[in-house]
Amino acid sequence: MLFEGAEKRLEMVIDDASASLRGFTGEFWSSALAKAGAEILSTQTNADCDAYVLSESSLFVWHNKLLLITCGNTSLVDTTLHIVKSIGIDHIVWFSYQRKSELFPHLQATRFEEDIARLKQSIAGQAYRIGDLDSHHHYLFCSAPSAHSQYSCALQLYHIKGDVADYLCGPQQSKDTILSLLQLGVIWPEFTFDDYLFDPMGYSINGIHGREYITLHITPQQPSSYVSIETNMRAGHRLMDGLNSLITVFKPSSWDVVGINASLSHYEFMASQLLAQTHLVLNDTNTLYISHYKPRVSEPLTVVSL
Numbered sequence: 001m002l003f004e005g006a007e008k009r010l011e012m013v014i015d016d017a018s019a020s021l022r023g024f025t026g027e028f029w030s031s032a033l034a035k036a037g038a039e040i041l042s043t044q045t046n047a048d049c050d051a052y053v054l055s056e057s058s059l060f061v062w063h064n065k066l067l068l069i070t071c072g073n074t075s076l077v078d079t080t081l082h083i084v085k086s087i088g089i090d091h092i093v094w095f096s097y098q099r100k101s102e103l104f105p106h107l108q109a110t111r112f113e114e115d116i117a118r119l120k121q122s123i124a125g126q127a128y129r130i131g132d133l134d135s136h137h138h139y140l141f142c143s144a145p146s147a148h149s150q151y152s153c154a155l156q157l158y159h160i161k162g163d164v165a166d167y168l169c170g171p172q173q174s175k176d177t178i179l180s181l182l183q184l185g186v187i188w189p190e191f192t193f194d195d196y197l198f199d200p201m202g203y204s205i206n207g208i209h210g211r212e213y214i215t216l217h218i219t220p221q222q223p224s225s226y227v228s229i230e231t232n233m234r235a236g237h238r239l240m241d242g243l244n245s246l247i248t249v250f251k252p253s254s255w256d257v258v259g260i261n262a263s264l265s266h267y268e269f270m271a272s273q274l275l276a277q278t279h280l281v282l283n284d285t286n287t288l289y290i291s292h293y294k295p296r297v298s299e300p301l302t303v304v305s306l
Contacts, residue, residue: 153262157252168220
């Protein structure tokens, strides 16, 4: 069973003259998401945010901002262009579109370069590739300089293993057991959570607390096991304690930290080795940070009888 865990990400901020994004109906979001090949599975809301668990990742909608993350073979660019047209390009004050290099790129509907050629017909901006083409890398397209400062931090875990990873591929899974294994409600008790367990495997969960969000997605199967965690919690021990706990749970072979204005360089991941890092100044108010880590331990090579 091949499933692409690597995600595509859209973030958009609108001006104060626009009507609230939360005024768009569920029917609008369902129609827009269908263009990417995704659908809404579950919804939760509070006074500040509407959070949707999707068949492929998550959507968060605030009064003046939206964050849409999709995985699998989705065509996020089609949904993006539909939303841009519905809002009006003149009302968009910040726009970013990201893709992570895929494990199965030949199965994708489009390439990043094709997406950007279409986006540039409507949106002025600059595209970047961070990392080498012959290893995992990241793509980013962002709008022209903006005075609006953004903040997000994503942890991307590759090739998870151990008891939790085995359970997530097993035949007898339950949401309650997964919640107990992840301990998200213990780590961040102030959040309310909404989750979905896929058949035969895969798991997504959103959490919201005021304007804060956290979203976690698990693609447990080999050879493409992958976990992503993203939040706008500010860097500090509250965030780092949670991220270190999840690394301990999933035991990844390596991981990336990707942040907009979120540098975690002053904090340490437990028993880790920093392999590579960079930062990219996007404009006067926004900087992209990427770091790549692996566990600071020796691992035995796998031996297979042939």
